[in-house]
Amino acid sequence: MEVSTPIEQFESFAVKKRAIPVFLRFFFFGLMLPLSFAPFHLPALAILSLALFYHQLNGTPKSAFLHGLFYGFGFFGLGVSWIFVSIHEYGHLNELLSAFITFLFIIYLSLFPALTAFLFSRLRIQPFTLLSALAFSALWILGEYLRATFLTGFPWLLLGFGQFDAPIKFLLPVIGVYGIGFLTCFAATLLSLGFKAQSVARLRHVVLFLLIVLTPFVFKHRQWSESHAAPVSVGVIQANLSMRDKWDEALFWQLLQGYQEETEKLLGTELILMPESAIPLPPSYVSDFLYQMQQRAKRAGSAILLGIPQPVSPGDERYFNSLMTLGKAKGSYQKQHLVPFGEYMPRFFIALSDWLGIPDANLQAGKSDQTLIRVQKHAIASLICYELAYGDLLRRQLPAAEWIVSISDDGWFGHSLAMYQQQQMAQVRSLQVARYQVVANNDGLSSVINHQGDIVASLPAFTSGLLRASLYPMTGSTPWTYWGDTPVLLFCALIYLFCLVQKQLKNKDSAEAIAGEVKRRYPYQPV
The missing domain is CATH 3.60.110.10 (Carbon-nitrogen hydrolase)
Incomplete structure (x- = not known):
């Protein structure tokens, strides 16, 4: 008799028994992710949260987008809940309007994990493979970078920040926050693959997972700087x-x-x-x-x-x-880098801020x-x-x-x-x-x-x-300090590009196979 894995047992409880609606499941997965950051300091929950998220992204692009959206609701709904305090207490807006603006901001932030899930689903990679794991991790980091730079950018709660209490932090001087985020996400997908794979493949995934966890210890005592001056x-x-x-x-x-x-x-x-x-x-x-x-x-x-x-x-x-x-x-x-709405008002919001009575902000960027x-x-x-x-x-x-x-x-x-x-x-x-x-x-x-x-x-x-x-x-x-985030971002972009090319080649092969089958069944006969 085959023994089910913990993740499969959760699926059985949540899906087969219909105990937890799908959107609430993904909301709950997202709710776990902020617990890896301060003040909770539970970095392992980031791996578990992303493993569960990745494990169940197996539907259509539309459903993947919605799943990512609700995952974001949980993640940012807890992680940046302090936005409400800033708007209500110090922006002098009433509770209802403050809650509404906070909710809009959380929806905006949630679009990034939703876009990640959507693009991942569109790749149509064979599920639960190493390429699938790499693609998901690369798209997650590219999504974080987009969130950190689009419009004014919001690089708060990047995945790598939440791993400061884990051994992987010793790689921060080498690959930076985005690099740590990629390895964390990849470790999460490997965990998910380990539950799905057969014995030989499972061993490979476990070895890779352990390498990600243990290799950073090599850099624990590495000194990247020195002091020749008095304290x-x-x-x-x-x-x-x-x-x-x-x-x-x-x-x-x-x-x-x-x-x-x-x-x-x-x-x-x-x-x-x-x-x-x-x-x-x-x-x-x-x-x-x-x-x-x-x-x-x-x-x-x-x-x-x-x-x-x-x-x-x-x-x-x-x-x-x-x-x-x-x-x-x-x-x-x-x-x-000024805080939008707090220190300056973006141009496209000036009319709205006047209508809502939001106090003017007149700071200039250096x-x-x-x-x-x-x-x-x-x-x-x-x-x-x-x-x-x-x-x-x-x-x-x-x-x-x-x-x-x-x-x-x-x-x-x-x-x-x-x-x-x-x-x-x-x-x-x-x-x-x-x-x-x-x-x-x-x-x-x-x-x-x-x-x-x-x-x-x-x-x-x-x-x-x-x-x-x-x-x-x-x-x-x-x-x-020398090379910044460029190598990691370029690596992620190349993974995504490789997956796109592979998808196009598969589509071409499929089209040729279908054309060949049509010709075989309905051979052309000249009149």
């Missing part, structure tokens, strides 16, 4: 100010006094860092305060970096979201060729909030930058998953480029992360406090 002392101010208090005119001078008092405690530290928009008004409104801070920092030998809006030009009402320097630091950084900030004569890479998700923004500042400074204000997201997801992305980026990183976040998880992605010091979420630690300036480059 730099760091102090981070985490104010934990609510968004309402931060923009309350009556409390503004208390805010400045608070930052001044906390800075006094850290003077003498080589780098003092404040979060994004620590001072919410332009420099012209607080010129005396900034002058005093500049003089004190110079006397103490400290460099101060703080978030502040800076006008595009004198008298201009448009502003940059900036990182400003005082004391023993030179330069400034203007945020390049240039892509900015000079690196120098702190105590060290060049640094700068990132502001959302930019952590965009690897190329960081890569453009390397290998010249000796460490990373990342500032944020996650108060926009309230008590949600976003802050933890962002900290995980910071860890991924540090490991990916082999650089220390200082993270200053207004409302929690301010931290110092080493060049291997480990958190060496951190403050709890939703508390105020001072973080004191040290970091090491690093030099050198990882393979990913």
